[in-house]
Amino acid sequence: MSKKTIHIPLGSQHISLLEPVRFKFECENEKIVGVDSDVGFVHRGIERACTTKFKFDAIGYVVARVCGLCAITHSLSYTVAIEKLLGGEISKKAKYLRILLLELDRIHSHMLCLSHTCENAGFEAMFMRIMGDRELVMEIQELLTGNRIQFDYISIGGVNRDLDVQTAKKIIENLALVKAKVFSYIDEFTNNWSLSLKFKGIGALTLEDAYRFNAIGPLARACGLPIDVRNEIEYLPFDEVGFKMQTHNDGDINARNMVRLNEILNSLEMCENILRGLPEGEIFTKLKGKPKGEALMRFEAPRGELMYYVKGDGSAMLNRVRIKTPTFACIPAFSHIFMGEEYADAPAILASFDPCLSCTAK
Amino acid sequence: MLTSFIKAFKNLFKKPQTIDYPATPIVQDKGHRGLIEYGEESCIYCLKCEKACPPGAILFVPVQDPSQNEKNKKGLAYNYNPYLCIYCGECVRACPKPDEALWQSNKKPQVAVKSDKVNAEWFVLEKLKKQEKTK
Amino acid sequence: MKKIEVALKSVRDEIKSFYDYKKWHFLTLNGVALEDNRMQVQWIFSKYEALDEVVIYYAEIDYTERIPSLSDIIPSAIISQRELVDMFGVEVEGSEKGLYLDEDSMQTPLRSCLV
Amino acid sequence: MIEVMLILFAPLIGGLMYGFERVLRARMQNRKGPPLLQPFYDMYKLLDKQAFIINPYHTVLGIMHFLTLWTVVAFMIFGQNLLYIIFLHLLSVIFIILAGFSVNSVYSHVGANRELLSALAYEPILIIVAVGFFMMHGSFDISVIRQNSASIVPLFLLFLAFLLLIPLKLKKSPFDAAEAHQEIVGGVEIEFSGVYFEFIYIAKWLEYVFVYLLLVLFAGNNAVLGTVLFLGVFLLVNLVDNATARIKMKHVIQIVLGIALTLGLLNLAGLSYV
Amino acid sequence: MFRKYRKKSPWILHYNAGSCNGCDIEILAALAPKYDLERFGVINTGNPKQSDIFLVTGPVTFRSRERLVELYTQMPEPKVVIALGSCTCTGGVFRDMYNVEDGIDRYIPVDVYVPGCAASPELLIDGVVKALEILEEKTKAIEKPFRLFKEASSENGIINRRHSALKVGEKDEED
Amino acid sequence: MYATLILAPLLFALTVLISPLRLRNILSIVFVLFLSAVSIGMNLTLHTPVEASLHQLFHPLFILLDTLVLLYFLWQGVVKNSSLVMLLALLQIVLFGIVLSLSAALDSNDILIESTSTVMYLLINIVGGSIIVFALHYIESEAFGRFKKNAFIAILFFFLSVMNFIVSTNNIEIFFLLFELTTLCSYLLIAYRGEGVSVENSLRALWMNQLGGVAILAALIFSILHYDTVHFDILIANIEEVYLLPIVLLAIAAFVKGASIPFDKWLLGAMVAPTPVSAILHSATMVKIAPYLMLKLAPAMNGFVSLSITLLGTFVFFSAALLALGKDYFKEILGYSTIALLGLMMALAALGTPEAIRACLVLLIFHAISKGLLFLQAGILEKNFHLKYVNDINGLINHSPLVVFFITVGFASLTLPPFGAFIGKFMAIESIAAEIAGSPLYLFALIFLALGSVFLTLLYFKVLTKLFAKDMDAEAGNASPHSPTAYAEISKYYTFPSFLLLFLLVAGIYISFEKELLDSMEIIVPLLLIGLVPLLFATLLFKKAHRVKEYNCGEKEQIKLNMYYFHMPRRIKTYIALTATAALVILMAGVVL
Ligand code: SF4
Ligand code: SF4
Numbered sequence A: 001m002s003k004k005t006i007h008i009p010l011g012s013q014h015i016s017l018l019e020p021v022r023f024k025f026e027c028e029n030e031k032i033v034g035v036d037s038d039v040g041f042v043h044r045g046i047e048r049a050c051t052t053k054f055k056f057d058a059i060g061y062v063v064a065r066v067c068g069l070c071a072i073t074h075s076l077s078y079t080v081a082i083e084k085l086l087g088g089e090i091s092k093k094a095k096y097l098r099i100l101l102l103e104l105d106r107i108h109s110h111m112l113c114l115s116h117t118c119e120n121a122g123f124e125a126m127f128m129r130i131m132g133d134r135e136l137v138m139e140i141q142e143l144l145t146g147n148r149i150q151f152d153y154i155s156i157g158g159v160n161r162d163l164d165v166q167t168a169k170k171i172i173e174n175l176a177l178v179k180a181k182v183f184s185y186i187d188e189f190t191n192n193w194s195l196s197l198k199f200k201g202i203g204a205l206t207l208e209d210a211y212r213f214n215a216i217g218p219l220a221r222a223c224g225l226p227i228d229v230r231n232e233i234e235y236l237p238f239d240e241v242g243f244k245m246q247t248h249n250d251g252d253i254n255a256r257n258m259v260r261l262n263e264i265l266n267s268l269e270m271c272e273n274i275l276r277g278l279p280e281g282e283i284f285t286k287l288k289g290k291p292k293g294e295a296l297m298r299f300e301a302p303r304g305e306l307m308y309y310v311k312g313d314g315s316a317m318l319n320r321v322r323i324k325t326p327t328f329a330c331i332p333a334f335s336h337i338f339m340g341e342e343y344a345d346a347p348a349i350l351a352s353f354d355p356c357l358s359c360t361a362k
Numbered sequence B: 001m002l003t004s005f006i007k008a009f010k011n012l013f014k015k016p017q018t019i020d021y022p023a024t025p026i027v028q029d030k031g032h033r034g035l036i037e038y039g040e041e042s043c044i045y046c047l048k049c050e051k052a053c054p055p056g057a058i059l060f061v062p063v064q065d066p067s068q069n070e071k072n073k074k075g076l077a078y079n080y081n082p083y084l085c086i087y088c089g090e091c092v093r094a095c096p097k098p099d100e101a102l103w104q105s106n107k108k109p110q111v112a113v114k115s116d117k118v119n120a121e122w123f124v125l126e127k128l129k130k131q132e133k134t135k
Numbered sequence C: 001m002k003k004i005e006v007a008l009k010s011v012r013d014e015i016k017s018f019y020d021y022k023k024w025h026f027l028t029l030n031g032v033a034l035e036d037n038r039m040q041v042q043w044i045f046s047k048y049e050a051l052d053e054v055v056i057y058y059a060e061i062d063y064t065e066r067i068p069s070l071s072d073i074i075p076s077a078i079i080s081q082r083e084l085v086d087m088f089g090v091e092v093e094g095s096e097k098g099l100y101l102d103e104d105s106m107q108t109p110l111r112s113c114l115v
Numbered sequence D: 001m002i003e004v005m006l007i008l009f010a011p012l013i014g015g016l017m018y019g020f021e022r023v024l025r026a027r028m029q030n031r032k033g034p035p036l037l038q039p040f041y042d043m044y045k046l047l048d049k050q051a052f053i054i055n056p057y058h059t060v061l062g063i064m065h066f067l068t069l070w071t072v073v074a075f076m077i078f079g080q081n082l083l084y085i086i087f088l089h090l091l092s093v094i095f096i097i098l099a100g101f102s103v104n105s106v107y108s109h110v111g112a113n114r115e116l117l118s119a120l121a122y123e124p125i126l127i128i129v130a131v132g133f134f135m136m137h138g139s140f141d142i143s144v145i146r147q148n149s150a151s152i153v154p155l156f157l158l159f160l161a162f163l164l165l166i167p168l169k170l171k172k173s174p175f176d177a178a179e180a181h182q183e184i185v186g187g188v189e190i191e192f193s194g195v196y197f198e199f200i201y202i203a204k205w206l207e208y209v210f211v212y213l214l215l216v217l218f219a220g221n222n223a224v225l226g227t228v229l230f231l232g233v234f235l236l237v238n239l240v241d242n243a244t245a246r247i248k249m250k251h252v253i254q255i256v257l258g259i260a261l262t263l264g265l266l267n268l269a270g271l272s273y274v
Numbered sequence E: 001m002f003r004k005y006r007k008k009s010p011w012i013l014h015y016n017a018g019s020c021n022g023c024d025i026e027i028l029a030a031l032a033p034k035y036d037l038e039r040f041g042v043i044n045t046g047n048p049k050q051s052d053i054f055l056v057t058g059p060v061t062f063r064s065r066e067r068l069v070e071l072y073t074q075m076p077e078p079k080v081v082i083a084l085g086s087c088t089c090t091g092g093v094f095r096d097m098y099n100v101e102d103g104i105d106r107y108i109p110v111d112v113y114v115p116g117c118a119a120s121p122e123l124l125i126d127g128v129v130k131a132l133e134i135l136e137e138k139t140k141a142i143e144k145p146f147r148l149f150k151e152a153s154s155e156n157g158i159i160n161r162r163h164s165a166l167k168v169g170e171k172d173e174e175d
Numbered sequence F: 001m002y003a004t005l006i007l008a009p010l011l012f013a014l015t016v017l018i019s020p021l022r023l024r025n026i027l028s029i030v031f032v033l034f035l036s037a038v039s040i041g042m043n044l045t046l047h048t049p050v051e052a053s054l055h056q057l058f059h060p061l062f063i064l065l066d067t068l069v070l071l072y073f074l075w076q077g078v079v080k081n082s083s084l085v086m087l088l089a090l091l092q093i094v095l096f097g098i099v100l101s102l103s104a105a106l107d108s109n110d111i112l113i114e115s116t117s118t119v120m121y122l123l124i125n126i127v128g129g130s131i132i133v134f135a136l137h138y139i140e141s142e143a144f145g146r147f148k149k150n151a152f153i154a155i156l157f158f159f160l161s162v163m164n165f166i167v168s169t170n171n172i173e174i175f176f177l178l179f180e181l182t183t184l185c186s187y188l189l190i191a192y193r194g195e196g197v198s199v200e201n202s203l204r205a206l207w208m209n210q211l212g213g214v215a216i217l218a219a220l221i222f223s224i225l226h227y228d229t230v231h232f233d234i235l236i237a238n239i240e241e242v243y244l245l246p247i248v249l250l251a252i253a254a255f256v257k258g259a260s261i262p263f264d265k266w267l268l269g270a271m272v273a274p275t276p277v278s279a280i281l282h283s284a285t286m287v288k289i290a291p292y293l294m295l296k297l298a299p300a301m302n303g304f305v306s307l308s309i310t311l312l313g314t315f316v317f318f319s320a321a322l323l324a325l326g327k328d329y330f331k332e333i334l335g336y337s338t339i340a341l342l343g344l345m346m347a348l349a350a351l352g353t354p355e356a357i358r359a360c361l362v363l364l365i366f367h368a369i370s371k372g373l374l375f376l377q378a379g380i381l382e383k384n385f386h387l388k389y390v391n392d393i394n395g396l397i398n399h400s401p402l403v404v405f406f407i408t409v410g411f412a413s414l415t416l417p418p419f420g421a422f423i424g425k426f427m428a429i430e431s432i433a434a435e436i437a438g439s440p441l442y443l444f445a446l447i448f449l450a451l452g453s454v455f456l457t458l459l460y461f462k463v464l465t466k467l468f469a470k471d472m473d474a475e476a477g478n479a480s481p482h483s484p485t486a487y488a489e490i491s492k493y494y495t496f497p498s499f500l501l502l503f504l505l506v507a508g509i510y511i512s513f514e515k516e517l518l519d520s521m522e523i524i525v526p527l528l529l530i531g532l533v534p535l536l537f538a539t540l541l542f543k544k545a546h547r548v549k550e551y552n553c554g555e556k557e558q559i560k561l562n563m564y565y566f567h568m569p570r571r572i573k574t575y576i577a578l579t580a581t582a583a584l585v586i587l588m589a590g591v592v593l
């Protein structure tokens, strides 16, 4: 009897993908029994360009373009690493503003991920609903930074713009609206029968595997692995503004969604706290000198831990910028999850990882 | 499921969220980061903006009949490519005379068509610049 | 941030005895180009639920040296090993080229002699 | 004469329904949506496109799908034998499935497979619905069914079973796995383009006409009830479409066959006792 | 005869040729209720054979080159190409990096350049409107991509790599 | 005239045995044509029913033959070391002895030709004949001696003769003899190659069919004891509601011959056996005895029996279709679908309403033709292309459009309007639907029918699609040595019978016109669709169109494709067999009580 498997490709161009990545599933009927992947489509050579093309002070804007979704985390991690090398302390207000934008970014990114997961699960209305509500966040981000996506808000020594009273008011208003919406999503995700068929028990990762594959971000937290860099670094005062770790135990798509939804709620709370307790002070401190030495900085991007390693020798050009991105670290876990699932679930599973290949390949 | 169901039904009788762009234009907030604008008269030709710009969207290249600005000793002309610019505002932050020589407006850039040769012409400028540097 | 130098030969043993996968989180494998055709290879770990505890094991090697694979100890190291192979053109056991670079791409882009 | 006109305009009516549905859906999703005549714009545009074909069989089968479907609708309007129509409809589905398989494209294959499976789910139910009508009116002829009074009350369970089929047939959530844009990019239709895609596109409209013509059979000769049924079900189907995600083929078959078959059986058994 | 309907029904194919995602998310945002691209009849088909507008984002990384060309050639005429975002137009911030090609117009003829980083939905709509004007003018003559590649060959490893990239076409003389 | 149909093939079989190759072929073809002509003539001119008596002298001859056959079985059982065969043969001999010891009083004619019989003549002679024509060439490609080859053809003709006789007889004793003779034929044909598999399968076929023989003998005994007759017509005319045992036993014999589940193994064995011709013969003609017998018995069935046989038949239809879905072997698929349709035919026959009987007849005819056509193609596939599994027939259309055409027509004619088999199925639904009002249990029959017919359609098109799929191997240039890469020429001997059958199918459409089985519009329109329109388009439009490659996510790499397969766990098979057996037991119990 002849062999019965089919190859189903997903990508590099595919409607359920926003980014080029290629999976080739070996399927029995529609059950996935093997996965091949190619993640190198977006390799642009940013790490090299950071040491040859750009001076250290421009790199913050360049690394933001590693990825549009957590651009802010990239420029923040880089900037903080450089600040470490340069020495000198930046003002508390600037730090608070940095957290504010970081959390806003997390909110919009999580919302995008949730909506995209719904879209890939064939729930167009929910996609539209979340995307529609996400505009509330986009609006305040634009007010705050002047651009909807690439914020370019952080520069070495502080932030680029101050927060005026009106904007602050608007932010509080919109966030309150978003909060109400998030509760309605939680209701929908838990109670919609068709979504539970699509999400519950699908694409599950066990806690053991999460440890073994060093999973991070919502993917790991959904399995009950409490890893969140916000919990592991001192640099920004996350505790002060009310950070709480969100975990879940099932490890399936639904668990990831729940973790994201709860994180949005937590972020909303943090934003409120920040705006209420925003300290006075300068937003920018000029830092002098050229970076010399090694620094390693980690931050929690929406998709998990982002790490920058910077090495300078005292000139304007750096010696090495190493970017370890969240999705990159999760790829071994991804392939593992696909095995044994149905192809029909693959796009939704993929979207629920919230992968960002553009940072994976840099 | 029922809540979505009811919501969908209610939405039927609501005004849609859609803004009817381009029929009704969008008013940009004044803080919006739009096109970089240049005031020739105030420029002191320090070329800081050119050096600061990450993608190299500002180029000062030598031309035949340069402007009458006395600071322009090398006979350079300002070139700006909005299709290369990433609207980061770094040039403005670098400029010693922001708001006069160089500022970021909230105007949105225009879309270009094939005949505008946005890329090809810039290659020429870049080549010129390189020649000048090696000189 | 704690840096520990190891010899390339003993790196497998050192890390095997150090790495408790329930305590330590493998961050990544990093390469830093040095002068004279040498590079530093770093294995970076962080501790779960601890403040700023990062441990870096590093070895300084020639580009010609063969780096042992850790993918049996740390399954997720596979992909960073492949990345290292691509970016520095070094040899890592069991890791092939081509994760990012195509045949006509620049090869070994992160070696210092090209900088 | 009216019938002939109706048949000729059937695709247009279907197109209008489709257009209306798109507007409706957009409004349900809180957006403005395309113009009502959007499907016709699409149709004209497709006529104007360069024609690409993969291989002749593929294209011919696609055209035959369209023609057969049109014939099905024509027979329905003429009031022919319902059972025959259901089988002819199966034929049209088979054409598109064959088309899906006749190209070397995975998505087309997967789509065709799913189409086959969904045919497996709805054909028995359609046959049972037809038998229900037969038991009510003693004939499979649609013209007879139309002349008799409404049979929705005695056939209520069958009506419910038929409601389950509508999303499946029109490829709407939650039963749209056969088209599943995010998974298989439209399934069988993926390899058609230009003028040839036109046939598939219009066939989709005809599918609307077919399904809703079947639906109004439940209203018999009661035109008012027919209109109410049509509008109500149209709205209902779209609301459900907007409140559910796509479920997997496995579940589709389990749900549709399980529920609809039980409903149908109960109803027929009830009828035979009365 | 049907020329004027072309612009009423633009179906879109989106390809990401190595962008940072910024612009891609904005495409999603443009499809979402606030901007609702479907007002113009836009459907995101994801299928080159049924699309009229090729919406490309990203500066064209090496590995995405042949896919770009392949998708382009699979689209039936008349078609227009929109380069969305600064990096797609000219390479943007990635200009001159070793693994990118400084804009997609080195491979396929681009009809509309939409600047911005990220290009906002507003600009995207501007671009689409512009593209529709151009679409109406287009003939059905076949437009060719500037460069082509040899057939890909596949291996059984995890990653299949393209072995040889053969460049042909008019642009080669310039290099 | 019926005597011609019975005797001529018998004599001709002897001729064939000794004639040289060329002569044999020519003679055979001429003779098949002759038989076909006679059968058509009979169908058109004969005023049924025709009754006749055989000479007294024949009876001892038949008894002798019976004994010989039974002894032969016994011997085979001993030689082949099969205790089952042996036991059954002994049982039969004992039962036969009992039958001989009894004597029936009521007498009727030995020969009774009804309209059903003339229909069967058509089938046997034309379809069977075409198969023989096919076999002429087929057997030449085998490595056997001249005599053995001729013997093969001779057996086939002998088989025709037996079949013609079996549908003409009214005497259950003679029927038993002929039944055993068909068993003998199938045994010989299946075992023809003499390999391990062949022998094994042939023995299985033998003992299973012997079960049928036992059932007939039992029926005979009960019939003589209770009704005092050995004739069908008297039995049926005098039947009493409370004593249906002989009828049910005969029905069971029919189930055995029709390879209904749980007796399906033997027919499938015939499929796997390396002699396709026997498969063809079995599946296209021999098994038709089953519905024929059922039709004969139908008037005698009461509500319970007819209901349960209908239910069982439709259940077989459904489950065989389901089982077929899980198969990959082309002939096995055909075999299962034959079993399924036979189940349906028997169900319809048992239903017994005029409508149902008409449906049954229509199905009977067209199923035979279509299946004959399909099996011929399966034979060609095996001989010319060495293809057995549907998964391998990818892109056959590029190699042999003709075979693909025949297969397509074959499958289409089983499922689609306006072909006969479709009409049969269609009428089946109508007639069962009409019964539901009487007893809601028919609902299940209807469900089985609806599900089964959808499964079958699924099955056929699963196979069909493979034919059209693009042939990747050929394109990639790594075609296996067996799969031919170019257009393949197929011998005329092979295609001629196919054309004949095709002609019959088309003629069938004409008949359905004549008999107004369907509206004329309902026939013409699909015909137009299937035939003309595509041609029109193909010739007009495609020259201008551009050819492009398939969408593959922008990748150029070739992708491996395969069919969906439906994995049927063993469990399901067992359940189905158990259910069917249970149903039979219930039927028996119900009747006995
Ligand atoms: S997962 Fe998120 S970032 Fe990645 S393609 Fe989808 S929407 Fe974009
Ligand atoms: S994973 Fe990387 S590319 Fe993706 S959003 Fe996060 S930082 Fe950006």
Ligand code: SF4
Pocket: B044, B045, B046, B047, B048, B096
């Ligand atoms: S202002 Fe600064 S940069 Fe400009 S000319 Fe003077 S010193 Fe140079």
Ligand code: SF4
Pocket: B036, B052, B053, B054, B055, B056, B057, B058, B084, B085, B086, B087, B088, B089, B090, B091, B092
């Ligand atoms: S805004 Fe940024 S990219 Fe644009 S010209 Fe200024 S520095 Fe260059």
Ligand code: SF4
Pocket: B038, B042, B043, B044, B045, B046, B047, B048, B049, B050, B091, B094, B095, B096, B097, B101, B102
């Ligand atoms: S930085 Fe300002 S002043 Fe200097 S060259 Fe640029 S625009 Fe002119």
Ligand code: SF4
Pocket: C037, C108, C111, C112, C113, C114
């Ligand atoms: S240029 Fe290449 S080969 Fe030469 S030393 Fe540098 S890395 Fe080695």
Ligand code: SF4
Pocket: E016, E017, E018, E019, E020, E021, E022, E023, E024, E056, E057, E058, E059, E083, E084, E085, E086, E087, E088, E089, E118, E119
């Ligand atoms: S060019 Fe910019 S906007 Fe366009 S796709 Fe690329 S990254 Fe996105």
Ligand code: SF4
Pocket: A065, A068, A149, A150, B086, E019, E020, E021, E022, E023, E024, E057, E058, E084, E085, E086, E087, E088, E092, E093, E116, E117, E118, E119
């Ligand atoms: S234009 Fe900017 S935001 Fe858009 S993809 Fe390119 S780098 Fe990202």
